[in-house]
Amino acid sequence: MIEINAPRLLADLYELRKIGAYKTGVHRPTLSEDDTTARYWFADKLKAMGHSAEIDGVANVIGRAPTDGPCLLAGSHLETQNHAGWLDGALGMIYALETARAVSESAAHAGSGVDVAAFADEEGHFESMFGSRSWVGELAEETIDAARDQTTEMPLREALAKAGLAGKPRLQMPRERYLAFLEAHIEQGDWLEANDLTIGIVTSIVGTWQDRIVIDGTQNHAGTTRMSIRRDAGVAATRLLQAIERDFPKVAGERTVWTTGRITLEPGARAIVPGRAEIMFQYRDADEAIMQRLHECLLELIAEENATGPCNVRHEVIGHASPAHMDPTVQAAFTEAAERLNPGKHTMMPSGAGHDARVLSRHLPTGMLFIPSISGVSHHWSEHSTDEDIVAGARVFAAAAGELLSAASG
Amino acid sequence: MIEINAPRLLADLYELRKIGAYKTGVHRPTLSEDDTTARYWFADKLKAMGHSAEIDGVANVIGRAPTDGPCLLAGSHLETQNHAGWLDGALGMIYALETARAVSESAAHAGSGVDVAAFADEEGHFESMFGSRSWVGELAEETIDAARDQTTEMPLREALAKAGLAGKPRLQMPRERYLAFLEAHIEQGDWLEANDLTIGIVTSIVGTWQDRIVIDGTQNHAGTTRMSIRRDAGVAATRLLQAIERDFPKVAGERTVWTTGRITLEPGARAIVPGRAEIMFQYRDADEAIMQRLHECLLELIAEENATGPCNVRHEVIGHASPAHMDPTVQAAFTEAAERLNPGKHTMMPSGAGHDARVLSRHLPTGMLFIPSISGVSHHWSEHSTDEDIVAGARVFAAAAGELLSAASG
Numbered sequence: 001m002i003e004i005n006a007p008r009l010l011a012d013l014y015e016l017r018k019i020g021a022y023k024t025g026v027h028r029p030t031l032s033e034d035d036t037t038a039r040y041w042f043a044d045k046l047k048a049m050g051h052s053a054e055i056d057g058v059a060n061v062i063g064r065a066p067t068d069g070p071c072l073l074a075g076s077h078l079e080t081q082n083h084a085g086w087l088d089g090a091l092g093m094i095y096a097l098e099t100a101r102a103v104s105e106s107a108a109h110a111g112s113g114v115d116v117a118a119f120a121d122e123e124g125h126f127e128s129m130f131g132s133r134s135w136v137g138e139l140a141e142e143t144i145d146a147a148r149d150q151t152t153e154m155p156l157r158e159a160l161a162k163a164g165l166a167g168k169p170r171l172q173m174p175r176e177r178y179l180a181f182l183e184a185h186i187e188q189g190d191w192l193e194a195n196d197l198t199i200g201i202v203t204s205i206v207g208t209w210q211d212r213i214v215i216d217g218t219q220n221h222a223g224t225t226r227m228s229i230r231r232d233a234g235v236a237a238t239r240l241l242q243a244i245e246r247d248f249p250k251v252a253g254e255r256t257v258w259t260t261g262r263i264t265l266e267p268g269a270r271a272i273v274p275g276r277a278e279i280m281f282q283y284r285d286a287d288e289a290i291m292q293r294l295h296e297c298l299l300e301l302i303a304e305e306n307a308t309g310p311c312n313v314r315h316e317v318i319g320h321a322s323p324a325h326m327d328p329t330v331q332a333a334f335t336e337a338a339e340r341l342n343p344g345k346h347t348m349m350p351s352g353a354g355h356d357a358r359v360l361s362r363h364l365p366t367g368m369l370f371i372p373s374i375s376g377v378s379h380h381w382s383e384h385s386t387d388e389d390i391v392a393g394a395r396v397f398a399a400a401a402g403e404l405l406s407a408a409s410g
Numbered sequence: 411m412i413e414i415n416a417p418r419l420l421a422d423l424y425e426l427r428k429i430g431a432y433k434t435g436v437h438r439p440t441l442s443e444d445d446t447t448a449r450y451w452f453a454d455k456l457k458a459m460g461h462s463a464e465i466d467g468v469a470n471v472i473g474r475a476p477t478d479g480p481c482l483l484a485g486s487h488l489e490t491q492n493h494a495g496w497l498d499g500a501l502g503m504i505y506a507l508e509t510a511r512a513v514s515e516s517a518a519h520a521g522s523g524v525d526v527a528a529f530a531d532e533e534g535h536f537e538s539m540f541g542s543r544s545w546v547g548e549l550a551e552e553t554i555d556a557a558r559d560q561t562t563e564m565p566l567r568e569a570l571a572k573a574g575l576a577g578k579p580r581l582q583m584p585r586e587r588y589l590a591f592l593e594a595h596i597e598q599g600d601w602l603e604a605n606d607l608t609i610g611i612v613t614s615i616v617g618t619w620q621d622r623i624v625i626d627g628t629q630n631h632a633g634t635t636r637m638s639i640r641r642d643a644g645v646a647a648t649r650l651l652q653a654i655e656r657d658f659p660k661v662a663g664e665r666t667v668w669t670t671g672r673i674t675l676e677p678g679a680r681a682i683v684p685g686r687a688e689i690m691f692q693y694r695d696a697d698e699a700i701m702q703r704l705h706e707c708l709l710e711l712i713a714e715e716n717a718t719g720p721c722n723v724r725h726e727v728i729g730h731a732s733p734a735h736m737d738p739t740v741q742a743a744f745t746e747a748a749e750r751l752n753p754g755k756h757t758m759m760p761s762g763a764g765h766d767a768r769v770l771s772r773h774l775p776t777g778m779l780f781i782p783s784i785s786g787v788s789h790h791w792s793e794h795s796t797d798e799d800i801v802a803g804a805r806v807f808a809a810a811a812g813e814l815l816s817a818a819s820g
Binding site for chain 1: 659669
């Protein structure tokens with residue numbers, strides 16, 4: 001069985017936390033100075049244990065174990081959301097690093113290895129998950145050309161050049177080298193904490209449909225336009241959204257979520273009846289059949305609104321990520337390790353958030369493991385977990401990796 | 411009876427239309443180069459008929475008839491909304507000019523006069539109606555110091571200096587000089603056109619309550635936060651707005667209007683449950699008792715939302731203009747002239763929009779007259795009326811002015 005070095009794991013995690021420290025969290029947006037520092041720092045850590053390490057043309061940090069035997073790929077991301085948590089991404093990176101080190105130090109696993117990947121921009125400062133998409137061959141050059149930082153407006157090409165990566169090749173995944181991809185992450189909710197559990201074994205990453213709903217009415221003077229002749233796009237928008245709140249629960253599953261993140265009324269002036277409304281609406285579930293029901297429900301509600309009038313409602317799917325199912329063998333390895341190390345303290349659960357594991361799962365058997373987040377805080381600098389839970393999670397992660405490698409060698 | 415010169419009236423109106431022409435409308439924002447040109451142009455017109463004319467320290471153009479006998483004040487505004495109509499404001503200015511000329515040319519009205527005022531910024535590019543507020547003594551220097559152009563951000567002080575008006579005194583209304591204030595305007599709705607009428611005699615300018623409604627919830631990850639524990643400020647906002655749509659009709663009057671001009675969800679990201687929502691909401695009616703009922707209804711709905719939870723709703727009145735009633739004697743003069751010149755083609759009606767007449771009505775007997783707007787278009791470059799309706803309105807306006815002066819002389 002693989003033995004991790006807990007003090008070394010925590011020391012690395014706390015060292016990484018200092019790069020871009022903000023309050024008790026971290027501000028390390030993709031290809032910021034601190035993020036670039038973190039990438040070079042991580043590459044040095046990989047080299048220090050004997051991996052070959054490279055930062056490629058899209059800022060992925062790839063560490064390769066010195067073996068051609070049974071091999072796993074493990075990793076997550078180094079950048080953070082703006083002014084966000086110190087564990088989102090970083091935890092998975094240090095678990096991967098420590099697991100790779102533990103395997104390289106384990107005589108029982110001689111000839112096996114764990115490659116480590118820090119995928120760029122899982123958080124989507126420029127373009128969501130462009131690093132993992134590039135690695136699996138799903139990212140066009142044009143997408144890189146067009147991407148800009150959402151906060152600073154800096155073109156991705158310019159940011160890559162600033163980091164010294166212009167002209168470097170994009171590394172492609174050697175598909176045949178890997179048994180599986182493993183990613184660990186802090187839970188981005190309170191399920192584990194609320195149920196007094198230590199380990200979540202991810203069954204699937206939920207599907208997300210992101211819609212833009214556009215409502216056309218007629219812009220008018222708010223003082224002189226009688227109610228009876230108005231075509232108020234804002235009123236139509238709130239009516240549709242309340243209809244969704246009324247009907248979605250009837251077709252939703254137990255863990256379905258739906259969210260209106262933004263409502264824009266145009267022109268957005270106090271004394272003008274809005275002539276146009278735009279709604280950013282998304283829904284998520286791990287079950288494709290439920291997603292289909294929700295989609296049909298939404299279309300029906302839009303049709304009803306159009307039949308009643310007086311405005312015109314259009315609907316556009318601007319993002320459609322199908323649910324991604326985690327590999328049963330990897331799930332079993334996590335479950336076995338968790339039950340052995342922390343009996344009764346683990347559960348199977350879907351991931352409500354997207355991860356690089358979603359991209360990898362289209363190409364490799366993939367598994368994910370969650371540890372508890374205190375109060376379920378996510379994407380905020382106060383995100384936190386305990387050292388105890390961090391170490392417990394790392395032990396399960398490494399043990400499962402060891403079992404998967406042993407099974408392949410045996 | 412006063413006789414206007416219709417070709418002269420139309421010639422002036424079409425000449426003014428050229429200053430800042432935009433498509434078939436006009437772009438002449440307050441203290442823009444074109445607006446300043448229009449002010450000097452208008453002052454020249456006043457001087458040409460023998461008025462003393464001055465542009466004061468807040469860009470009001472004030473023309474004084476050479477008499478100390480019975481006197482009316484007439485006027486409106488010269489600036490336009492951005493890329494807006496050619497008649498909003500300009501119509502009232504040229505009616506006032508032509509009426510003053512017709513009175514000065516009328517032997518029957520020797521010794522009487524009509525002063526003419528073009529009040530600055532009725533349209534609120536910098537600060538709504540600062541010109542008329544200054545004229546009646548309701549504008550503090552601090553308000554001028556703080557005002558900036560909403561589009562260009564230029565401070566009002568700088569814009570006044572650019573127009574050559576820095577350091578000029580602000581003229582104050584000689585209250586005792588005037589019998590009444592008269593303003594004509596194109597209707598900003600379709601009531602006259604829809605009812606095949608030529609003249610609207612304004613009974614009152616509606617009251618407007620402008621509220622900011624702020625809803626505090628909890629910002630969270632849209633993928634991992636279960637529906638049951640969410641405090642979604644956006645959902646609470648749409649629920650409250652739909653409750654308003656349900657209950658306001660029960661307490662509203664026939665001509666009550668209410669409008670949500672803007673909804674802002676924070677942080678406004680696709681994948682984040684909104685933690686805060688802000689609603690800009692206003693309602694208008696000419697009847698103070700109805701306004702009070704609407705206000706109480708709104709407070710009840712907010713209390714209900716707070717009682718049900720899970721969010722917290724606050725409410726702030728950020729603007730409160732009471733209904734302004736037009737003077738009965740002026741209304742009677744308009745009605746008599748309209749019935750004589752266009753029998754059966756006039757109606758009494760409230761004004762749903764605010765005007766300088768609202769400010770003046772606190773200090774002088776005040777009356778307003780409307781002419782039809784084609785399709786009710788307002789605040790848009792396609793705003794239009796027919797020459798026939800423009801001339802018919804001017805005849806009624808001047809005739810009523812003549813009658814009011816005659817009554818005072820007799």
